[in-house]
Amino acid sequence: MDMQGQGAVIWRNRALMLFDRVAVPVAVCDVYGAVLLANPAMAAECGTTPGRLRGRDVLELFSPREAGQVERIAQALRLRHRSRYQVSVRWPAPGGGERYGELTADPVSDTANDTPALLVMLRVRGERRPGAGPPVRVSPVEARILALLAGGATTARAARETGLTPDGVAYHLRRLSARWDAANRTELVARAYALGVLAPGVWPPEPADVP
Secondary structure, three states: OOHHHHHHHHHHHHHHHHHHHOOOOEEEEOOOOEEEEEOHHHHHHOOOOHHHHOOOEHHHHOEEOOHHHHHHHHHHHHOOOOOOEEEEEEEEOOOOOEEEEEEEEEEEOOOOOOOOEEEEEEEEEEEEOOOOOOOOOOOHHHHHHHHHHHOOOOHHHHHHHHOOOHHHHHHHHHHHHHHHOOOOHHHHHHHHHHOOOEOOOOOOOOEOOOO
16 A cells, blocks of 8 residues: 555544544435444434444434425435535434434535535434423523523623513513513523523523424
């Protein structure tokens, strides 16, 4: 093997090592969605090992919330479009219940003429536990205000971000505090996370994508 070939092998091994150590669930799939390679974080989301994911259909592991999303992506790939694609999905949580989030797929290949593979990343947005009641519903404006508060925003900033007046923001906060019996804003934000209104493990805070 020449020096160039040895260098390529070294960099490939380094890339695979990094791939395995990334905490984000990641997989490489063929253009039809069959898993070619998965990291341990992705396998853990499926309750198995990376080797057992090989050959599995990624859309059987993670169920799309809208079938039309998948067909639009498939059509774009047949036309060799190379945009980033996102699908809202849900899947069984390893400990029971159901998780939900997004799969992001980026077509990758050595040249523009090659049939691309798909670099797939999973973003976990939340989880519904077994036996849990229906998710708490709030209006999009209320969810946005709560997310801004969780990130440390003042009433004035929340007003600017949502297009409301400061009095309008205060009105929504009073309604939420009364509804959840929250004594102050810190408790209000804590209730929002406990009730699944805000997405866990996300910074800056965002409203949960409740199915």
